[in-house]
Every structure is written in C-alpha cells, then in structure tokens.
Amino acid sequence: xxxxxxxxxxxxxxxxxxxxxxxxxxxxxxxxxxxxxxxxxxxxxxxxxxxxxxxxxxxxxxxxxxxxxxxxxxxxxxxxxxxxxxxxxxxxxxxxxxxxxxxxxxxxxxxxxxxxxxxxxxxxxxxxxxxxxxxxxxxxxxxxxxxxxxxxxxxxxxxxxxxxxxxxxxxxxxxxxxxxxxxxxxxxxxxxxxxxxxxxxxxxxxxxxxxxx
Amino acid sequence: xxxxxxxxxxxxxxxxxxxxxxxxxxxxxxxxxxxxxxxxxxxxxxxxxxxxxxxxxxxxxxxxxxxxxxxxxxxxxxxxxxxxxxxxxxxxxxxxxxxxxxxxxxxxxxxxxxxxxxxxxxxxxxxxxxxxxxxxxxxxxxxxxxxxxxxxxxxxxxxxxxxxxxxxxxxxxxxxxxxxxxxxxxxxxxxxxxxxxxxxxxxxxxxxxxxxxxxxxxxxxxxxxxxxxxxxxxxxxxxxxxxxxxxxxxxxxxxxxxxxxxxxxxxxxxxxxxxxxxxxxxxxxxxxxxxxxxxxxxxxxxxxxxxxxxxxxxxxxxxxxxxxxxxxxxxxxxxxxxxxxxxxxxxxxxxxxxxxxxxxxxxxxxxxxxxxxxxxxxxxxxxxxxxxxxxxxxxxxxxxxxxxxxxxxxxxxxxxxxxxxxxxxxxxxxxxxxxxxxxxxxxxxxxxxxxxxxxxxxxxxxxxxx
Ligand code: SF4
Numbered sequence: 173x174x175x176x177x178x179x180x181x182x183x184x185x186x187x188x189x190x191x192x193x194x195x196x197x198x199x200x201x202x203x204x205x206x207x208x209x210x211x212x213x214x215x216x217x218x219x220x221x222x223x224x225x226x227x228x229x230x231x232x233x234x235x236x237x238x239x240x241x242x243x244x245x246x247x248x249x250x251x252x253x254x255x256x257x258x259x260x261x262x263x264x265x266x267x268x269x270x271x272x273x274x275x276x277x278x279x280x281x282x283x284x285x286x287x288x289x290x291x292x293x294x295x296x297x298x299x300x301x302x303x304x305x306x307x308x309x310x311x312x313x314x315x316x317x318x319x320x321x322x323x324x325x326x327x328x329x330x331x332x333x334x335x336x337x338x339x340x341x342x343x344x345x346x347x348x349x350x351x352x353x354x355x356x357x358x359x360x361x362x363x364x365x366x367x368x369x370x371x372x373x374x375x376x377x378x379x380x381x382x383x384x385x
Numbered sequence: 386x387x388x389x390x391x392x393x394x395x396x397x398x399x400x401x402x403x404x405x406x407x408x409x410x411x412x413x414x415x416x417x418x419x420x421x422x423x424x425x426x427x428x429x430x431x432x433x434x435x436x437x438x439x440x441x442x443x444x445x446x447x448x449x450x451x452x453x454x455x456x457x458x459x460x461x462x463x464x465x466x467x468x469x470x471x472x473x474x475x476x477x478x479x480x481x482x483x484x485x486x487x488x489x490x491x492x493x494x495x496x497x498x499x500x501x502x503x504x505x506x507x508x509x510x511x512x513x514x515x516x517x518x519x520x521x522x523x524x525x526x527x528x529x530x531x532x533x534x535x536x537x538x539x540x541x542x543x544x545x546x547x548x549x550x551x552x553x554x555x556x557x558x559x560x561x562x563x564x565x566x567x568x569x570x571x572x573x574x575x576x577x578x579x580x581x582x583x584x585x586x587x588x589x590x591x592x593x594x595x596x597x598x599x600x601x602x603x604x605x606x607x608x609x610x611x612x613x614x615x616x617x618x619x620x621x622x623x624x625x626x627x628x629x630x631x632x633x634x635x636x637x638x639x640x641x642x643x644x645x646x647x648x649x650x651x652x653x654x655x656x657x658x659x660x661x662x663x664x665x666x667x668x669x670x671x672x673x674x675x676x677x678x679x680x681x682x683x684x685x686x687x688x689x690x691x692x693x694x695x696x697x698x699x700x701x702x703x704x705x706x707x708x709x710x711x712x713x714x715x716x717x718x719x720x721x722x723x724x725x726x727x728x729x730x731x732x733x734x735x736x737x738x739x740x741x742x743x744x745x746x747x748x749x750x751x752x753x754x755x756x757x758x759x760x761x762x763x764x765x766x767x768x769x770x771x772x773x774x775x776x777x778x779x780x781x782x783x784x785x786x787x788x789x790x791x792x793x794x795x796x797x798x799x800x801x802x803x804x805x806x807x808x809x810x811x812x813x814x815x816x817x818x819x820x821x822x823x824x825x826x827x828x829x830x831x832x833x834x835x836x837x838x839x840x841x842x843x844x845x846x847x848x849x850x851x
C-alpha cells in the first residue's frame with residue numbers, strides 16, 4: 173500500500189447523500205479479476221450519457237456535462253466531498269479501488285457506511301468525518317468559480333483551508349499508523365502467529381466442532 | 386451480564402490493543418467468485434497459503450446463469466470469474482460446490498443449509514449480506530476483498546467492537562404478514578443509517594415465533610439498516626434446525642455443542658447502548674416505493690409526498706427517487722403495476738419463501754401485463770426439495786419461470802435483468818438505482834406479496850387475496 177503523504181488537492185463537491193457502492197462503480201464492471209483500472213468507470217452512470225460496458229474506450233464516450241467530475245474546475249481533484257451515509261450498499265472493495273484509481277485519496281462526508289469506511293483505510297484512502305455544518309461550509313466554498321484547494325495533513329490530523337484556517341479531524345490511531353507507513357494488515361497480523369496458534373489450541377479443546385475439517 | 390454479541394466477541398478475541406482494536410479469530414469463511422479473485426491473487430503474490438483450508442467453503446453464485454447451465458456461461462467475463470474461483474479452490478485445496486453441483490447456491494443459503502454455519506461461530510464472507518447467518522446465533526458480517534485475503538492468510542481479522550443495539554419486537558405478526566414485512570418496517574422506522582456502528586440483536590415474541598429461515602430474512606437486511614451484524618439468540622428452534630445437517634457436529638460432540646449453544650443469548654439485564662421497540666401487531670404487508678430500503682410504506686398506503694417532509698435534504702432525495710421510480714406522490718400503492726416479478730435472492734429464496742409464494746400462485750395465472758415472472762431458488766437443494774413438493778409445477782402452471790439457483794436478478798450480474806424503465810416486484814434486499822439493471826425500478830416486497838403482484842398485475846395486500 174502506498175504511504176499517505178501530506179498533500180494539497182482540489183475538492184470535487186458531490187452534493188448527494190446515500191451515494192451507494194453501485195453508483196460509485198456500477199456492477200457491470202465488477203466482473204474484473206483485477207484491482208486496478210476502475211477509475212474511468214467511477215460513477216459511470218452519472219458521468220456518461222451512454223450506458224457503460226466493460227472494455228469500452230471511455231475517452232470516446234459522451235460525457236454528462238452536469239456531473240461534477242466533468243466540470244473543468246474539478247479536473248485532477250483528489251478530495252471528494254459528499255453528504256451523509258457515503259458508500260452505503262455493498263462490501264465490494266471495487267468502490268474504493270475505483271475512487272483510488274481515479275485519483276481520490278480523501279473522501280470527506282458527515283457520515284459513512286461502516287464497511288466502506290473500513291475498506292477505504294485498507295486501500296490507502298482517508299475517509300474523514302466532519303460536522304454537517306463544516307461540510308455545508310466546504311460545499312459553499314467548493315462550488316465557487318475558483319476550485320477549493322485543501323491541504324490534508326494526516327500526521328497532524330488537520331485540513332488546511334486556503335485562508336489559513338485549519339479544521340481538525342479524528343482518526344483511529346492504528347489506522348493512521350498503517351496509512352502513514354503504508355503497512356499491510358496481513359504482515360502485521362502474522363507478527364502474532366504464536367497468539368493465533370495458542371488460541372486455536374485452546375479452542376480445539378473447548379469447542380472441537382469448530383475444527384472439524 | 387453480557388449481551389449475546391459481547392459473548393460471541395469475547396470468545397473470539399485472540400489479542401487486543403490498548404485502544405480496543407482486536408484480532409478476532411474467524412471460524413468459517415464463505416467464498417464466492419466476485420470478491421475473491423483479487424484476494425487469491427494477493428495471496429499468491431505474497432507467497433502465502435490459506436491458514437486453515439478446512440475453514441473455507443466456496444461456491445459461485447453472483448454470476449452464474451439460471452438456465453441452460455449445461456451450455457456453460459456465455460458472458461466471457463463472468464465465465465472467467467467463475468473459472469478463476471474453480472482454479473483458486475483447486476490450487477489451494479478449498480472445498481467448492483461448483484456450478485453444476487446440486488449443493489451450489491447463494492452463499493448465504495448454503496452455509497446454514499449445509500450446517501457450515503453453526504451457532505457461536507464467527508463467520509465472514511466477502512459480501513455485505515453475511516449478517517444473514519446471525520439468525521443462528523453466529524457472529525457473522527460482510528468483509529471486503531482485502532479482508533478476504535486477510536482471513537485466508539491468517540484466519541483472523543483486525544476488528545473493533547461495535548456498540549450493542551436491541552430491537553425488541555413485541556407481540557405477534559398478524560396473518561399474512563411475514564419476516565420480510567417485519568424487517569422492512571424496522572428499516573422504515575430506524576432508517577438505513579439507524580444501525581450504523583451497532584451490532585443489532587433482534588428479540589421479542591415475534592422473533593421467537595419465526596422459523597430460522599424467517600430469522601435469516603430479518604438478519605439478512607441488517608445491512609440495509611446500517612449495521613454489519615444482526616443476531617438472534619439460540620433457542621430450541623435453532624438447535625432443531627441445525628441438527629443432522631452435513632457439517633453439523635454428531636454424537637457426543639453434538640451434545641457438547643448444544644450445551645455450549647444454550648448459553649448463546651443476552652443475559653437478563655445486559656446493557657444495550659440503544660433499544661428500539663417495535664409493535665409487531667401494527668405491522669402490515671410492506672413495499673418500498675423509492676430507491677433506498679427506508680423508503681417503505683404499508684401496501685395499504687400511498688406513495689409519500691416530499692412536500693410534507695420537513696428535512697430539505699430528505700425531501701430532495703424523495704423527489705429524486707420519485708422521478709427515478711416514475712411515480713407521483715399520493716398514488717395508492719395498489720395502483721402501481723410491475724412489469725417483472727422476481728422471487729429469489731438471499732433474502733427470500735429458501736423453501737419456506739417458495740412455499741409462501743406458491744401458496745398464492747396456486748390455481749392462478751400471472752397477469753398479462755407482467756413481462757416476466759422469475760422464481761430462482763436459493764440453492765440446488767432448495768430447488769430439489771421444492772420440486773419434490775410440487776412447487777415447481779404450481780409456478781410453471783401459473784406462468785412463472787422456474788430457474789436454477791443463484792443471485793440472478795437480485796443484482797443482475799448475469800442475464801436476468803430489468804430493461805430501462807421497467808418496474809419490478811422483487812423479494813431481494815436492495816432497491817438502489819440500477820440495481821436490477823440500468824434504469825430498472827425495484828419495489829421490495831416479501832415472497833407472498835411478490836406472487837400476489839404477479840397474479841393480479843399490480844401491488845396488492847396479499848391478505849385480501851384469499
Ligand atoms: S442474492 Fe443478492 S444480496 Fe444476496 S448475495 Fe446474491 S447479490 Fe448479494
């Protein structure tokens with residue numbers, strides 16, 4: 173996993189609540205057996221006017237001019253701003269893969285669906301929960317003529333606004349550590365092989381039916 | 386004094402960090418073709434092997450065709466995904482019920498059916514409807530592909546404990562009101578984010594009254610209420626259900642297991658962070674009208690009016706949903722006419738669901754405005770049993786199509802899908818935009834309600850049919 177470094181990026185304001193994983197990456201693209209290449213189909217049904225199918229050349233498809241990611245102001249955006257319950261729906265990790273492949277490293281919303289929230293961390297995306305009032309303010313700033321640029325500093329847990337103000341945010345200490353160091357969960361868990369083996373030995377005695385192979 | 390969730394959690398903690406992050410041991414891992422290829426790829430790239438091969442059980446379900454299986458899978462991408470699962474299971478020695486195995490089916494149907502889901506287990510699957518298995522008193526939740534790889538490699542997951550919520554369903558459901566109506570009514574009440582951050586235990590008389598299959602329908606949609614975990618305490622009904630299933634313990638081990646399972650309930654006086662009481666006697670047959678499962682009304686009601694919604698963001702969402710669904714506020718639910726009827730999915734494709742639907746279909750005909758009425762059993766064994774009971778004949782004579790098991794039109798990854806603008810009475814669990822096919826419009830209902838919509842050509846209160 174790529175380390176999460178402090179960066180400044182443009183905010184794309186997606187003013188919808190309950191954005192679900194099927195909207196983030198429609199299911200016809202889930203048949204891939206790879207982790208990459210989903211970016212061009214991120215928000216496919218909103219982003220293009222035709223119906224997307226796997227294998228199409230997206231650069232030749234008609235864009236929906238009303239969709240935020242097609243707005244020239246938000247090209248190259250790395251921060252997605254959204255409303256409540258972002259990422260609801262499926263546990264499929266294609267949603268964070270698609271966001272990441274498009275270039276997003278941060279999603280800011282007043283609330284997230286649990287599984288999606290976890291999946292973000294596992295894929296190097298930082299989901300940030302902020303108060304709805306602050307989100308309203310960010311939306312107001314982001315839809316101006318000039319795109320809003322934020323500086324995201326995970327180490328210090330701050331978001332820097334262009335006017336010099338900063339907004340603090342909460343993040344789980346362990347998740348933060350993993351993101352900052354690009355750590356892979358499996359490697360971390362395998363440091364506890366002995367504990368796992370000891371647990372198994374005990375449980376085999378207590379509940380042998382769980383180990384019938 | 387502990388809740389059921391507390392007990393299950395504590396039994397599975399291998400170790401904990403100071404902040405409460407725990408390494409949780411996983412007893413059973415169910416695998417399907419869509420969320421596993423990248424996990425196996427990761428395992429191979431890192432030169433790792435599954436930690437405990439026998440803890441895994443695999444089957445293809447999302448992509449499989451529901452007819453003409455002997456011809457194989459037409460769609461090359463879907464075929465590659467299913468073949469990739471077959472190859473991965475073969476390479477790593479994992480038991481798989483392949484597409485043409487009679488035991489193949491939707492993962493959440495086959496786990497309990499095989500006794501591969503047992504009370505007191507931790508069970509995970511790369512699928513958000515894994516909460517289904519909580520109906521048996523198992524701590525079951527959906528995971529993403531990174532976690533699939535993590536479980537394969539370590540038999541553990543890094544997790545944080547959720548808070549405890551109790552949904553106490555008082556009184557009994559009325560005749561003609563089923564588990565699906567109950568869970569839809571619960572979601573209507575607490576909202577799709579109502580359970581976020583919680584593990585929900587469903588309790589109360591109406592839950593105790595339900596069969597294990599009905600409890601599965603309720604737990605299945607826990608995720609639509611925002612929670613990853615749904616639970617029902619173990620009782621005689623659970624133990625009867627598990628007994629004699631292929632993977633269930635036998636003989637003396639069975640006795641020991643049952644003794645342990647008897648403790649799988651919340652202690653008297655255990656503390657819940659949130660308690661919601663639901664009056665079962667007031668619940669009528671439900672249907673969703675919009676594009677989120679919380680957009681639900683009794684079938685006796687009308688499509689709601691956004692103008693009456695005080696929260697502007699919500700009202701806006703309602704307006705968008707009405708537009709997408711092609712509906713006018715105030716329309717009576719019974720005036721809505723579906724084009725397609727789908728009876729299936731991990732919510733409602735078990736034998737009791739098929740019996741309920743067949744009970745309505747019997748001696749009736751699918752209405753002429755219905756383009757297609759599909760019945761897709763949850764597994765090969767459900768299909769076989771239904772055929773032994775003659776349910777297939779009832780459906781076919783009424784004009785339904787009787788298909789092979791899989792997810793089918795629940796998410797339309799195979800050939801079964803809605804055309805743009807088509808309206809569907811569906812027993813599945815999600816009514817998101819495009820879920821059943823781009824531009825498709827989904828109304829979630831229970832199996833008897835779906836069959837009733839098929840034979841009358843419009844949504845109808847199934848209690849009025851007989
Ligand atoms: S039936 Fe539907 S909800 Fe259930 S596992 Fe399959 S796709 Fe998911």
